[in-house]
Amino acid sequence: MKKITAITALIIILFGAHSADAQKNQEQLAQDFQKLSGKWTGSLTYLDYSSGKPYTMAADIEVKRINDSNEFEFINTYPKEKSANSTQIISISQDGKYIGKEEVISRTKLAEGQIQIVTQRQGKDGNDNKEALIKQTYTISGTSFSTRKEVLFSADNKWILRHEYVYSKK
Numbered sequence: 001m002k003k004i005t006a007i008t009a010l011i012i013i014l015f016g017a018h019s020a021d022a023q024k025n026q027e028q029l030a031q032d033f034q035k036l037s038g039k040w041t042g043s044l045t046y047l048d049y050s051s052g053k054p055y056t057m058a059a060d061i062e063v064k065r066i067n068d069s070n071e072f073e074f075i076n077t078y079p080k081e082k083s084a085n086s087t088q089i090i091s092i093s094q095d096g097k098y099i100g101k102e103e104v105i106s107r108t109k110l111a112e113g114q115i116q117i118v119t120q121r122q123g124k125d126g127n128d129n130k131e132a133l134i135k136q137t138y139t140i141s142g143t144s145f146s147t148r149k150e151v152l153f154s155a156d157n158k159w160i161l162r163h164e165y166v167y168s169k170k
Contacts, residue, residue, distance in 0.1 A: 002094075007018045009058075026070060026096035027096075028107065029107070030065075030070055030106070033063070033092065036072070037063050037065055037139055038062070038169065038170070039061075039062045039166035040062070040063070040145055041168060042166045043057065043059055043165070043166055044058075044059040044163060045163065045164050046163035046164075047161060047163065049126055049127045057080060058080055059077070060076075060079065061074060061075065061077070061145075061165070062076045063075075066089070070091055070094070071090070072089070073087060073089055076088070098119075099119050102120060102121045102136055103120055105118045105119060105135075112141070113141060115138075115140045115141070116137060116138070117137070117138040118136070118137050119135070119136045119137075120133060120135050121134050122134070126151070130153050131154040132151045133151070133152040134152075135150045135159070136149055136150075143168060144168050145165075145166075145168075147166060148163075149162040149164070150162060
């Protein structure tokens, strides 16, 4: 009987520690994304798969937290290409392991005081909609914000920089 009680107590302790870590991870990511609240101005540089050359255009973003939740609204505007404007909701999972459908691979404090969050997911990319591993890198500070999307196609061994947004606080 003592063994069962000890095992049960150990399971409860381990579950409690895991739950506390998950909540801490989720809260930390929410705090990181909260720093993005407001209006940002910048640019988007993306790889044009047809020409193989990078293309840069003006891009702005406004980030809003939705009612103290784990969801953030990203309102993307392109001053010279209004038809490309879009809104995206980014949601942080309750366990802090996912941002949307992307698994959080790492969260690092950089020397300059920035936070870098790297996520990964399987998906499709390119003009041929090929299978790929897609990596997203968020770099956040109080005055700058960037996101990089890199793609590793199934048959390749070299990452391709698909696009990068670079912003500064308005």
